[in-house]
Amino acid sequence: MIVRAKILIPMDGPPIENGAVIVSGERIRSVGKFPDLRKEYAHEEIVDLGEQALLPGLINAHCHLDYTCLRGKISLPKSFTDWIRAINAEKAKLSAQDYIASIDQGFAEAKRFGTTTIANLTAFPELVLQIQSPIRTWWFAELIDIRDSSRAKEIVDLAVEQLKTQKRWGLAPHTPFTASADLYRRSAQAAPLLTTHLAESREEMSMFCDAKGELYEFLREIGRDMEDCRGTTPMERFTEMFRGVPPSFDMTKDWILTHLNEIGAQDLDLLRQSKPDVSIVHCPRSHAYFDHSPFQFQKLRELGLNVCLGTDSLASNQDLSLFAEMRSFQKEFPDVSPEEILAMVTVNSAQVFGPENAFGKISAGFLADLIAIPVAGSNPLFEAVVAFERPVEWTMVGGRISI
DSSP, rough: OOEEEEEEESSSSSSSSEEEEEETTEEEEEOOOOOOOOTTTTTEEEOOOSSSEEOOOEEEEEGGGGGGGGGSSSSOSSSSSHHHHHHHHHTOOOHHHHHHHHHHHHHHHHHHHEEEEEEEEEGGGGGGGGOSSSSEEEEEEEOOTTGGGGHHHHHHHHHHHHHHSSEEEEEOOOOTTTHHHHHHHHHHHHHEEEEEEEEEOOOHHHHHHHHHSHHHHHHHHHHHHOOTTTSHHHHHHHTTTTTTSGGGTTTTEEEEEEEOOOOOOHHHHHHHHHHGGEEEEEEHHHHHHHTOOOOOOHHHHHHTOOEOOOOTTTSSOOOOOHHHHHHHHHOOOOTTTTTHHTTTHHHHHHHOOTOOOSSSSSOOSSBEEEEEEOOSSSSHHHHHHHHHOOSSSEETTTEEEEO
């Protein structure tokens, strides 16, 4: 078919007025001006989107759909540790069917707001076979061995067994304060893709650097071995886990590092040394919810690191709209261009999943993951895209239209 729009935003070149794409099967065959493509493909069906902008489907680089059902259930916490206690209490009330319904609802909401690819962390990989995802999904099993690090191999082996039938999967040792070094190393050995929460809160920094604080006391009380809390930053602790192991365990190889809200000069040096392999996910509205330390975007950008955006979960956010995340990021960093912000939920986020995954752009040979939004008005194009607030009414995932 030929899909035509008032303007096309390919993300690998300038916008195309009266643009169109030729979609064949699940992929884009050609991109250009509508009159030119209509002549070349005269017999193809035409889908005319009218006065809309056609852009790549959005990519959510970090989400927990398990907790869609927790929207509004947790009062604004006094501390990050209070939030951990509160979410644990809410999770204890949920059944397997509650989680399945929550994930299904999350998928529907994410798609409604223009997301066509998502990195979803789940604490229940055994439920994945019961779920039909309407969008392109990377499933990450979230792994914790806080009370018994002797189970690291068992935990990793079971998660791999539960996810290996999926086309797209990885492992997510939760954080350096809930997952052992052995769990991290075994995950790195077993998974094609890896993600972790890192340096998220001041309390995490206080725990590792100063062996004190609310998070330190909470974890000590529930039986965590606190011997690794000895004057290192969370980033340094993460790096330590991989020292002295074979190169195949390189700490940054294929890791997606989420948050990095608490980083100092020594952490930036570590990132500088490993920058070819690092992707970083910032979750602007979750960040604001917790009032974390300022995100060091400018310094990370100066290092040439790949920074992208995610929504995190609805236990610390209002909805699963990446447009809302872009607006929140723009408020936080007004000097960053709207075009660069849009890249954080398209081309940048596509890099998270590796160069072989052809999405995040409207380009020949790429997957036909597309969305359309109205662009009537006087705002410049990219400003209008970032400012868009309504649900998306036209979506295509893998060449299939969903309205």
